[in-house]
Amino acid sequence: MKRLVKVLAVLCAMALGLCALAEESGTAGETANGDTLYQVALLQSLVQGYYDGIVTVGELKQHGDTGIGTFEGVNGEMIVLDGTVYQAVADGSIAVPSDDETVPFSNVTFFDVDETLTLSGIGDMAALQDAMNGVVKALGANCFYMVRLEGTFDAIKVRSEYKQEKPYRALDVALADDQTEFDYEDVRGTIVGLYCPDYMGGLNTPGWHFHFINEDRTRGGHVLQVSVAEAQAAFDMTDGFEMALTREAAFQDMELAKDVNEAIHRAETATTGNND
Numbered sequence: 001m002k003r004l005v006k007v008l009a010v011l012c013a014m015a016l017g018l019c020a021l022a023e024e025s026g027t028a029g030e031t032a033n034g035d036t037l038y039q040v041a042l043l044q045s046l047v048q049g050y051y052d053g054i055v056t057v058g059e060l061k062q063h064g065d066t067g068i069g070t071f072e073g074v075n076g077e078m079i080v081l082d083g084t085v086y087q088a089v090a091d092g093s094i095a096v097p098s099d100d101e102t103v104p105f106s107n108v109t110f111f112d113v114d115e116t117l118t119l120s121g122i123g124d125m126a127a128l129q130d131a132m133n134g135v136v137k138a139l140g141a142n143c144f145y146m147v148r149l150e151g152t153f154d155a156i157k158v159r160s161e162y163k164q165e166k167p168y169r170a171l172d173v174a175l176a177d178d179q180t181e182f183d184y185e186d187v188r189g190t191i192v193g194l195y196c197p198d199y200m201g202g203l204n205t206p207g208w209h210f211h212f213i214n215e216d217r218t219r220g221g222h223v224l225q226v227s228v229a230e231a232q233a234a235f236d237m238t239d240g241f242e243m244a245l246t247r248e249a250a251f252q253d254m255e256l257a258k259d260v261n262e263a264i265h266r267a268e269t270a271t272t273g274n275n276d
């Protein structure tokens with residue numbers, strides 16, 4: 001009898017072990033790159049004017065369900081939410097591009113919530129970044145974070161831009177002419193944010209990058225200014241990194257170690273007053 005109990009116990013343990021294994025591989029299967037941040041090209045190649053698509057929207061979706069980016073020719077701002085890729089085009093409206101559209105720059109991941117933060121009465125972008133940096137510091141500032149910030153925004157200024165034609169100009173130069181800006185007040189929606197650690201200065205830009213889409217999924221863009229009435233922020237800490245490049249000669253000929261930080265800063269933060 002004692003022996004039978006022992007055998008049963010071993011069988012049970014094996015069964016449990018198999019269950020645990022199955023569950024693990026099941027989870028891994030669902031999100032093949034669960035904790036990997038997937039990046040298409042470099043912000044530095046985009047800023048220097050490499051606007052040709054490197055992956056398709058269909059391929060991008062295989063690497064994440066949440067993220068930000070842009071489209072071939074810098075044809076608007078990308079917001080990826082719940083597995084849908086949205087395109088905030090030059091007039092501030094939202095399109096849903098086909099899987100055949102192509103992408104010169106993007107960051108996506110399969111989103112899971114590692115931490116949350118309730119925000120209220122956040123007056124501006126700097127205050128928002130300060131509040132979110134508190135979570136990043138507590139969890140670890142040398143990983144990537146994808147953030148979903150859902151709530152009501154007292155005011156938000158977003159931009160998009162007109163699609164560029166070849167020969168492509170540098171991004172800050174193109175935006176000085178072709179950026180469009182939109183102001184919304186008392187609007188509900190979601191900001192998708194990416195945090196890159198300090199050491200990412202050669203491949204992206206350290207700190208935060210935010211794109212917004214409203215609750216109706218009809219308006220959106222790259223966030224220039226924001227004040228938050230009430231919002232819930234969910235943080236996905238991401239400890240893997242994968243990058244997609246291209247063998248195209250024009251890409252190979254670029255000087256990608258060149259310091260373009262000033263141009264990146266202008267491209268990410270400048271307002272032009274070109275209200276549409």
Ligand SMILES: [Zn+2]
Pocket residue numbers: 068077209210211222223
């Ligand atoms: Zn952006």
